[in-house]
Amino acid sequence: MKKRALISVSNKENVSDxxxxxxxxxxxxxxxxxxxxxLQEAGVEAKAVEEIxxxxxxxxxxxxxxxxxxxxxxxxxxxxxxxxxxxxxHGIDPVDIVxxxxxxxxxxxxxxxxxxxDIIENIDIGGPxxxxxxxxxxxxVSVIVDPDDYDSVLTSLKVDQLDxxxxxxxxxxxxxxxxxxxxxxxxxxxxxxxxxxxxxxxxKKQTLRYGENPHQxxxxxxxxxxxxxxxxxxxxxxxxxLSYNNIQDANAALEIIADYGEPAAVAVKHMNPCGxxxxxxxxxxxxxxxxxxxxxxxxxxxxxxxxMDAETAEKLGAIFLEIVIAPEFSEEAMAILTxxxxxxxxxxxxxxxESSYHKLTTVKGGVLVQSNDSxxxxxxxxxxxxxxxxxxxxxxxxxxxxxxxxHVKSNAIVLARNKQTVGVGAGQMNxxxxxxxxxxxxxxxxxxxxxxxDAFFPMPDTVETAAKAGVTAIIQPGGSKRDQDSxxxxxKYGISxxxxxxxxxxx
Numbered sequence: 450m451k452k453r454a455l456i457s458v459s460n461k462e463n464v465s466d467x468x469x470x471x472x473x474x475x476x477x478x479x480x481x482x483x484x485x486x487x488l489q490e491a492g493v494e495a496k497a498v499e500e501i502x503x504x505x506x507x508x509x510x511x512x513x514x515x516x517x518x519x520x521x522x523x524x525x526x527x528x529x530x531x532x533x534x535x536x537x538x539h540g541i542d543p544v545d546i547v548x549x550x551x552x553x554x555x556x557x558x559x560x561x562x563x564x565x566x567d568i569i570e571n572i573d574i575g576g577p578x579x580x581x582x583x584x585x586x587x588x589x590v591s592v593i594v595d596p597d598d599y600d601s602v603l604t605s606l607k608v609d610q611l612d613x614x615x616x617x618x619x620x621x622x623x624x625x626x627x628x629x630x631x632x633x634x635x636x637x638x639x640x641x642x643x644x645x646x647x648x649x650x651x652x653k654k655q656t657l658r659y660g661e662n663p664h665q666x667x668x669x670x671x672x673x674x675x676x677x678x679x680x681x682x683x684x685x686x687x688x689x690x691l692s693y694n695n696i697q698d699a700n701a702a703l704e705i706i707a708d709y710g711e712p713a714a715v716a717v718k719h720m721n722p723c724g725x726x727x728x729x730x731x732x733x734x735x736x737x738x739x740x741x742x743x744x745x746x747x748x749x750x751x752x753x754x755x756x757m758d759a760e761t762a763e764k765l766g767a768i769f770l771e772i773v774i775a776p777e778f779s780e781e782a783m784a785i786l787t788x789x790x791x792x793x794x795x796x797x798x799x800x801x802x803e804s805s806y807h808k809l810t811t812v813k814g815g816v817l818v819q820s821n822d823s824x825x826x827x828x829x830x831x832x833x834x835x836x837x838x839x840x841x842x843x844x845x846x847x848x849x850x851x852x853x854x855x856h857v858k859s860n861a862i863v864l865a866r867n868k869q870t871v872g873v874g875a876g877q878m879n880x881x882x883x884x885x886x887x888x889x890x891x892x893x894x895x896x897x898x899x900x901x902x903d904a905f906f907p908m909p910d911t912v913e914t915a916a917k918a919g920v921t922a923i924i925q926p927g928g929s930k931r932d933q934d935s936x937x938x939x940x941k942y943g944i945s946x947x948x949x950x951x952x953x954x955x956x
Contacts, residue, residue: 459573479497518540522544525541594626651671689791706754717749748769762781807821859954897919
């Protein structure tokens with residue numbers, strides 16, 4: 450008896466060549482609909498599934514392969530005498546290979562103007578059923594869902610070495626294929642933000658050399674439906690392969706730069722901004738970011754929201770950087786920056802503001818899920834509890850500092866002046882400690898600067914430390930039981946304070 454292969458694919462890439470390879474190995478090929486037409490036009494001798502089932506496709510193709518003549522041949526255990534006896538009694542021949550990939554549900558929901566009716570019609574039923582049946586029976590049946598496996602499968606078949614381990618590998622891949630498919634469908638229909646079962650799916654972009662440290666394994670996966678400003682969508686124009694830490698830092702830079710509409714440059718080190726500058730042009734913006742902390746930027750990452758020009762590139766090229774990200778690079782900028790062999794240059798369309806998405810943090814035995822911190826405060830939402838009110842310039846600086854402190858690890862303090870960060874205190878166990886670090890980093894620039902705190906002051910020591918150093922205005926969420934102590938301290942030193950009513954913890 451000839452061995453049988455059932456082929457029914459949405460992605461028809463190289464499928465005719467694969468089918469020809471199977472027929473050359475004396476397989477009988479069964480197929481359906483559009484796949485059958487493609488195979489026959491390519492000269493493959495293929496038989497319609499309905500010739501086997503004795504039943505035509507119905508309901509506009511919704512029912513084609515859902516039949517015992519097909520699934521009996523897939524699910525029968527070859528080493529089970531009862532199963533094989535039943536196949537013989539019902540005139541069912543086994544199916545040895547299944548080549549199936551599914552209706553393009555993902556591609557359909559990514560299209561603009563598509564109707565829900567179109568989406569529903571692209572939910573495959575027969576395909577996943579065949580894939581799962583074949584994968585369940587991997588001891589006897591080989592299931593192929595990815596055209597990339599065609600060549601290796603044919604090579605193995607030619608020498609009769611498509612063994613148990615390889616069939617099991619293909620089965621695992623098939624189950625991942627259907628699992629992702631179902632996850633996309635479930636997420637499309639789910640309206641609850643946090644349903645009883647939280648299902649996510651990602652696609653592998655690359656295997657990384659190692660994780661945070663050389664003894665850790667790592668890989669980079671991208672969101673299957675990500676359409677926002679994502680590092681996974683960037684084009685690398687030059688330099689070494691990205692590392693795990695590169696990706697973490699670059700992502701932090703993108704999250705920060707998305708908050709700025711004016712020409713802006715952000716320097717990031719260990720996922721914290723060491724400098725943020727905004728100006729009338731990119732070159733000035735980068736100068737401000739660089740001068741924020743010309744020491745910490747060494748070996749850091751710079752993201753810009755304007756095309757990289759020669760003037761800015763000259764400044765970037767003068768220091769050691771791991772990565773530069775920009776919406777595009779001029780020929781002159783490329784000529785300057787590519788003089789450095791290892792610097793990574795990433796081109797990525799920049800978008801102001803982030804789309805709403807969920808942030809996932811794994812913990813032992815589970816995962817924490819939260820919406821991203823897209824909270825913003827404008828001038829009209831500020832309240833001023835102190836005797837002295839900030840000037841217009843101070844309000845502008847306060848809002849700039851508040852936007853920056855959102856992206857600094859808690860406890861976080863940011864000092865800023867004239868659209869430039871001048872001191873950053875990140876990730877400290879107490880707030881006054883973070884303030885002291887920011888003040889020390891700012892040096893003489895602290896005088897006349899403003900201070901942003903990502904959370905309220907539990908006591909007035911941070912206010913006093915800042916006021917003595919020369920800070921003229923403070924922005925913080927407010928809401929502490931001891932807010933009045935901080936207000937009194939501001940009044941004592943004659944500085945102003947603004948409350949946002951919003952906290953920006955970042956752990």
